[in-house]
Amino acid sequence: MLHIKCPYCGMRSQNEFSYGGDASVKRPELNKEISDQEWDSFVYNRKSLRGKHLELWQHLSGCRQWIKVERDTATHEIFNTHKADEEIS
Amino acid sequence: MTQAFRLENGGLINRDKKLSFKFNGKTYYGYEGDTLASALIANGVHLVGRSFKYHRPRGFFGAGVDEPYAIVQLYRNNETEPNIKATEQELFEGLEAKSVNCWPSVNFDIGAINNFLKIFLPAGFYYKTFMWPKSFWYRVYEPFIRKAAGLGVASTKHDKERYEHKYEYCDLLIAGSGPSGLASAYAAAKNGARIILAEDKPRFGGSLLTSDVNIGNQSGEDWANSIIAELKEMPNVVVKNRSQVFGYYDHNMLVMSEKVSDHLPKTKKYHPKQRLWYIRAKEVLISSGSIERPLVFGNNDTPGVMLSSAAKEYLKVYGVLVGKNPLVFTNNDSGYETAIEFKKNGINPIILDSRVNPQSEIINEAINLGIKIKFSYVVVAAQGYKKVNSADIAKISDNKKQLGTVENIKCDCICVSGFWTPTIHLASQSGNKTKFKEEIDAFVPGTSKQNETTLGAANGIFTLEETLKDSFTAGQDLSKKITNNDNKISFPNVVEKKSSQHDKFWCVPLPEGKNYKRFLDFQNDVSVSDIEIALKEGYRSIEHVKRYTTLGMATDQGKTSNLNGLQLVSEIENKVVPAVGHTTFRPPYTPISIGAIVGREVGKHSKPTRKSPMHSWHEKNNAIFVDAGVWLRPRYYKQGNETLFEASKREAKNVRTNVGVCDVTTLGKIDIKGPDAAELLNRVYTNAWLKLPVGKARYGVMLREDGIVMDDGTTTRISENHYHMTTTTAQAANVLSHLEYYLQLVWPELNVNVVSTTEQWAGAAIAGPKSRKLLEKLFPNNDVSNEGLPFMGYLESDLFGVKARIFRISFSGELAYEVNVESDNGNFMWEKIIKLGQEFQVQPYGTEALSTLRIEMGHVAGSELDGRTIPYDTSLDGLVSKKKDFIGKRSLNREAFISEDRQKIVGVVPLDKKTSIPEGSHLVKDAKAPLPNKKLGHISASCWSVEHDNPFSLAILKDGKNMIGEKLFVMSPLKNKVIPVEIVSSHYVDPKGERVRS
Structure with a gap:
């Protein structure tokens, strides 16, 4: 079971969180004309990376905040966690 | 009282407490502190089972977790449990056990005919034979294999025992209480670190209980006892016996199974049978020791052939002789220790040492004691069917290829020692890439992957002094990092005998003209020839060889067989062992009962049960409940002998003709507040929300980004910046997360707060042509006429002094209202509705009638909004705004959708x-x-x-x-x-x- 540092609550066990997928996906702006391809790639296309991955988790059974987690999908190593609005360099 | 193999004195058992037990229906006696195995051996019982494939007689091979043979069916307190290792099961008064895998009895087993058909049962036999004809599989082959295979019978009864889960955190988790575990625990505890020290056996001390050493002028056993006593007194230390750390998972989480009551005739009241500990440790010290390797020779599975370390443990811990005429066959000095223990107890062993001319302190001691030693000698084959009665031995050439003349000598047991295999399972599970250590012909942990440190024999270090030094240092250094304390511990004086180099020889060649079976894996009957066949047939990867031959599978997971298997493969393939590699070590290290894994989450406890505030009223009024997600909802209210069909028809009809009341507390409710609340709703729902006036409700549909309908419900504008959203019962949690996702990540500029209020409000739907009349009685001070409270209208009022919200919304398609009060007042509201509704023939209705009403109205619910439908499919396309954008709108243009x-x-x-x-x-x-x-x-x-x-x-x-x-x-x-x-x-x-x- 992973041990994830919630930026608000501290180190917590994975079973308090739910996984939210790739955090680098940006939703197209509302009312913006975009191609079918762009929309499809937002809705469906995700990279299945082996290695370092920026992903979303929600601290569901805690503060209910969505957070960003830098995790290695192969080793499960967690490098860093960020608040949703934090700039990640 | 015929414990003929029990010594007069000695051992750590309690001779004052005699226990009776039954094995295969016969009564025997043992002592408190015995295992089932030690008590049986004390009674001269060496035949306890039959082997898996050939049904050959099986005795005891080890004295602990590595045991491949002595697997029994246990009966305890009217329950039965399969696959219990007799070497681990502690004896208690009234214990009953039976042999498994034999029929009709262990002494006369029909399956043993397989033994004579062995030519037909080579590696991959099942794969090759049971392939055709296809139709035979279900009718003939599978039932046959199922009957022939298996080690025990699982109980079909409900398990009445309680199993618990526990979550724990510590600075240092130490797995194993041998010399390295004790030393590291002691040093770390002195530095104030929070420690859990786990020992899988009942007694602490590991090898110190059986080895002839001296630490700080105490015997090893006394030193272990004094350290444990001191640790137990320290508030920062948890010391647990009967506790096996069996799995090392991500981020230093380890799982330990504590057998709380298995050693007792009956679980004490309020005690669990077993407890599973989930331990998150800052540092993990693996002090799991090592397991002795067998030597391979003809018929080496005959009862009476066992590990020399096990023979020593039966002697020193249990005061039991595994034989009175023992032969010790060894390739290293460990066999001598066992022989010396025999000699000290008046037994004359013979040692066969495969080495040419070894020299060491221990060997000299054996010589001085007058023990007969034959160097360059090997056991060619064990003789005897149900028990060893003699051994064929021979001199072996220096290159270990040629055997001299075979001679037969009498013996009643053969104690084998093929050197030691470090127990590296936990380290390997943590992700540690193991490395092969040439000097000991075994794998040891490499660079740490997580925060694990492997110590002592588990790390391939077999001298006590070095082990203790390393372990004190590790305990000290690791705890210092955490607590910043630096207590120096003076290193005790260690006296131990120096060993000489072991012999790399492990497999005795077959004598000319003989075709003895030489077993590698004792639990699965995998012999040397099986591996040879597998390799001849082209299997190369050790993982494939394992699956084809079953080497290293089943309940012991090859604890005694893996390395010998690897050595054989590497020899035939002419590779070095590390090039062959080892199979993956996966948790659990040893079998864990399903009960322990499940814990308390059994039956109704497998998920929470949520009840509405009106639940007790429903119960009193003959409601039959149904699970709706985690909620219990009345399905119907039974009158007399009514069936579900009759009752739901009656209830639904009453709604259509009079008035009914339904508990709708379970609907999801979300409170939405903030200046941008309307904008959020406008983006989340498919229809327009910006112009909804205060005091009005609106029905809305929300989509996922892929255009599929996610949920529907009504949302009411309570005040300028305050909305009350309802969701379906099933989707309540998902909708809240969905809103939080968009507010926190996608549109953080929106100033809105959302919170679940599902449990804060109790809800009653009042539906039917007479519902308005009932409402007039409930709220006499409000104008609830069609003008005063029109369809989709909203009123705040009080219900006889209780704050209430009235929504004019309808799921049944009738004139209907929904009244919400704070949960604590739910029952008050419900009883008022029932009481004042009497004159209008009010009846409560359950989910079955609710479904009937909505289905005939064509109102959609979960069975239509099933994750595959878009608004058009469910005739909700009228609610899809053409003008504004919303979540999922862009997807509705997809070709298939239009x-x-x-x-x-x-x-x-x-x-x-x-x-x-x-x-x-x-x-x-x-x-x-x-x-x-x-x-x-x-x-x-x-x-x-x-x-x-x-x-x-x-x-x-x-x-x-x-x-x-x-x-x-x-x-x-x-x-x-x-x-x-x-x-x-x-x-x-x-x-x-x-x-x-x-």
């Missing part, structure tokens, strides 16, 4: 107006068409229409828009039904929706 013959909701009525239509059935054009018959749609929900008094269903049908009036067939192969039906509008009752507005 195709002309897109599926759509329709109504379905059987032509005979009598036959009920099973939910989930398929709609087809031609009932007699050849299979596969093309499916046009499926039945999503069925009811008995109380308005029309005939069956009615909703269906999602291809080109549903143009199918009204068509005649089709409903097919349910599951129920073997073919029903001719007519397609009608999904709005079967009040198609214009006049009643809700009346």
Whole structure:
């Protein structure tokens, strides 16, 4: 079971969180004309990376905040966690 | 009292407490502190089972977790448990056990015929033989294999025992209480670190209990006892025996199984049988020791052939002789220790040492004691069927290829020692890439992967002094990092005997003309020739060889066989062992009972049960409940001998003619506040929300980004910046997360807060033509007329002094209201409704009637919004705004979603107006068409229409828009039904929706 540092609550066990997928996906702006391809790639296309991955988790059974987690999908190593609005360099 | 193999004195057992037990129906006696194995051996019982494949006689091979043979069926307190290792099961008064894998009895086993057919049962036998004919698999082969295989019988009874889970955190988790575990624990504890020290056996001390050493002028055992006593007194230390750390998972989480009550005749009241610990440790010290390796020779599975370390443990811990005429066969000095213990107890062993001329302190001691030693000698084969009665021995050439003349000597047991295999399972599970250590012919942990440190024998270090030094240092350094304390511990004086180098020899060649079976894996009957066949047939990867031959599988997971198997493969393949590699070590290290894994989450405890505040009223009024997610909801209220069908019809009819009341507390409720609340709703729902006035409710549909309907419900504007959203019972949690996702990540600029208020409000739906009259009685001070409270209107009021919210919304399609009060007042509200509704013939109705009412109205619910439908499919496309953007809108243009013959909701009525239509059935054009018959749609929900008094269903049908009036067939192969039906509008009752507005 992973041990994830919630930026608000501290180190917590994975079973308090739910996984939210790739955090680098940006939703197209509302009312913006975009191609079918762009929309499809937002809705469906995700990279299945082996290695370092920026992903979303929600601290569901805690503060209910969505957070960003830098995790290695192969080793499960967690490098860093960020608040949703934090700039990640 | 015939414990003929029990010594007069010695051992750590309690000779004052005699225990009786039964094995295969016969009564024996042992002592408190015995294992089932030690007590049986004390009674001279060496035949305890039959082997897996050939049904050869099985005795005892080890004295602990590595045991491959002595697997028994245990009976305790009227329950039975399979696959118990006799070497681990502690004796208790009244214990009963039976042999497994033998029929009709362990002494006369018909399956043993396999032994003489062994030529037919080589590696991969099952794969090769049971392939054809295909039809034989289910009828002949599988039942045969199932009967022949298996080690025990699982109980089919409900397990009454309690199992618990516990979560724990610590600075240092130390797995194993041998010398390295004790030393590291002691040093770390002195530095104030929080420690859990786990020992899988009942007694602490590991090898110190059986080895002849001296630490700080104490015997090893006394030193261990004094350290444990001191640790137990320290508040920062948890010391646990009977506790096996069996799994090392991500981020330094380890799982330990504590056998709390298995050693007792009966679990004490309020105690669990077992407890599973989930331990998150900052540092992990693996001090799991090592397991002795067998030597391989002919018939080396005969009862009486066992590990020399086990023989020593039976002697020193249990005061039991495994034989009175022992032969010790060794390739290293460990065998000598066992022989010396025999000699000290008046037994004369013979040592066969495969080495040419070894020199060491221990060997000298054995010589001085007058023990007979034969160097360059090996056991060629054990003789005897149910027990060893002699051994064929021979001199072996220096290159270990040629055997001299074979001679036979009498013996009643053969104690083998093929050197030691470090127990590296936990380190390997943590992700540690192991490395091969040439000097000890075994794998040891490499660079740490997580925060694990492997110590002592588990790390391939077999001298006590070095082990203690390393372990004190590790305990000190690791705890210092955490606590910043630096208590120096003076290193005790260690006295131990120096060993000489072991012999790399491990497998005795077959003598000319003999075809003895030489076993590698004792639990699965895998012999040297099986591995040879597998390699001849082209298997190369050790993982494949394992699966083809079953080497290293089953309950012992090859604890005694893996390395010998690897050595054999590497020898045949002419590779070095590290090039062959080892199979993956996966948790659990040793079998864990399913009960322990499940814990308390059994039956009703497997998920929480949520009850509405009116639950007790429902119970008192004969409600029959149904699970709705985690909620318990009344399905119907039984009157007299009514069936579900009769009761739900009555309840639904009463709503259509009088007035009914339904508990709708379970609906999801979300409180939405903030200046941008309307904007959020406008983006989340498909319809327009910016102009909803205060005091009005609106129905809305929300989509996922892929255009599929996610949920529906009404949202009411309570005040300028305050909304009350309702969701379906099932989607409540998902909708909240969905809103939080968009507010926190996508549109953080929106100033809105959302919070679940599902449990804060109790809800009652009051529905039926007489509902307004009832409402007038409930709220005499409010104008609830069609003008004062129109359809989709909202009022705040008080119900006889209790704050209440009144929504004029309808799921039943009748004139209806929903009243919410704070949860604590739910029962008060409900009783008022029932009482004041008497004159209008009010009746409570359950979910079954609720479904009937919504189905005949064509209102959609979860069975239509099933994660595959878009608004068009469910006739909700009128709610989709053309003007504004919202979540999922862009997806609605997808080609499949706008195709002309897109599926759509329709109504379905059987032509005979009598036959009920099973939910989930398929709609087809031609009932007699050849299979596969093309499916046009499926039945999503069925009811008995109380308005029309005939069956009615909703269906999602291809080109549903143009199918009204068509005649089709409903097919349910599951129920073997073919029903001719007519397609009608999904709005079967009040198609214009006049009643809700009346």
